[in-house]
Amino acid sequence: MAKQYEMFKVRVTDVEQATPLIKRFTLAREDGASLPAFSGGSHVIVQMQSACGSQFSNAYSLMSDPRDLSSYQIGVRLEEQSKGGSAFMHNHVQVGTELTISTPNNLFALDPTAGRHVLIAGGIGITPFLAQLHELEGSDTPYELHYAFRAPEHGAFQGDLESGPHAQSTRFYIDSLDRKLDLAGLCAGLADDAHLYVCGPKPLIDAVIATAAAAGIDASRVHWEQFAAAAPAAGAAFTVVLAKSGTELQVEEGMTILQAIEKSKAAKVECLCREGVCGTCETAILEGEAEHFDQYLSDEEKASQQTMMLCVSRARSARLVLDL
Incomplete structure (x- = not known):
């Protein structure tokens, strides 16, 4: 029935302003012990409490290398209509801050049966793929990453991707430079054993799902993740x-x-x-x-x-x- 998590405390050891709206936080145990193992696509629940007693809980993808359990890294986007969590992380969390997090859980793992992995990220949706790219290093399964964002200054971790081992497999799409992601063309050329993975804003996720369906791609080969509470449906009481x-x-x-x-x-x-x-x-x-x-x-x-x-x-x- 209901999922059970172990909660434990970590200390923030580094904070990096990756873009005007995104910060990267590095978390580690205070005693230096190894953190629980995780796989690419995993997330943790971060619990926060303000000085006035307000409590917030948010899910954040782990973006660091699953082989390195000395620390976790998460990316947090400051949401325009933040209900408290992202604003608290950006405005109050600094090096030395203690946070309570959950053991990792994975609802967005790479499918081991796929003959090709096609990763599609929008904005902060790049974070789970960064961990998955570490898993794909040395893999015999081909993969490609398509990363779309609004403007050059919003390309979180673009430098890491351009200078790392995945540069040749990564394509960038920047709205302000009129570099658009052609989803129809991408889906039309996929082999029958290729799997699509998408993480980002809801319009991007919806577009990938619809385009894949129109191209005849079975829904079982389309995987998606979005960490944002769905707006309550405008239905009757x-x-x-x-x-x-x-x-x-x-x-x-x-x-x-x-x-x-x-x-x-x-x-x-x-x-x-x-x-x-x-x-x-x-x-x-x-x-x-x-x-x-x-x-x-x-x-x-x-x-x-x-x-x-x-x-x-x-x-x-x-x-x-x-x-x-």
Whole structure:
């Protein structure tokens, strides 16, 4: 059922301003011990607490070399409409700051059956691919990276890519210089065993999924990740029944089930990320049908309507009965 994480403390050992909006943070154990192992595409949940007591939790991809467990590196973009997490990281976290993070979890791993890996990044979406590129060093499986961003100053870690061993396999697309990524052309030329991976803004992810489908690429060969809480669906209000207590809650338009439960104090639900990626708020559905917006459950699990993530998903039916 719900995912369980071990939480542990790390110290920030380095902070780099990679672009005007992106910082790279290096994290290590204070005692110098090795960090938990991870694979390319993994993320950690970072918990933060401000001086006034406000708490934030965000998921960030690990971008460092999985072979080096002396430290982790994450990239954090300052969001224009930050709910607190990215603003806290940018404005208050510095060398020496102590943070609490989770053990790594991977929902975006490279598919070992792929005959070719085609990586497509937009902006801060480059971070999981940086770790995966380390894994691809010396691999017999061909790969290519397509990295799109708005302007030269927003090309986070472009210098690392241009000077590293993956330079020949990387292409850059810069909107302000009219260098556009031709998704249709890219998808049209793919072999039947090639897999697509995309991470970045939702419009880019949607475009890759739609273009791949139009090109006849099976959905099982398209992998995507986006760390941003889905906006609550603009659907009608619905009723949630907490089966263990019989409590009925009204979930209004623009509200998540988790928010409704927390507002009513009707039950205690653990949730680390509030973005539909960590799995800690997974809850069994006893009656009704959910509309899923998370990235944790597989398509098959979503279709089964057995469980749902309360932090982002809503009801497709007028009434949901949950095992709470």
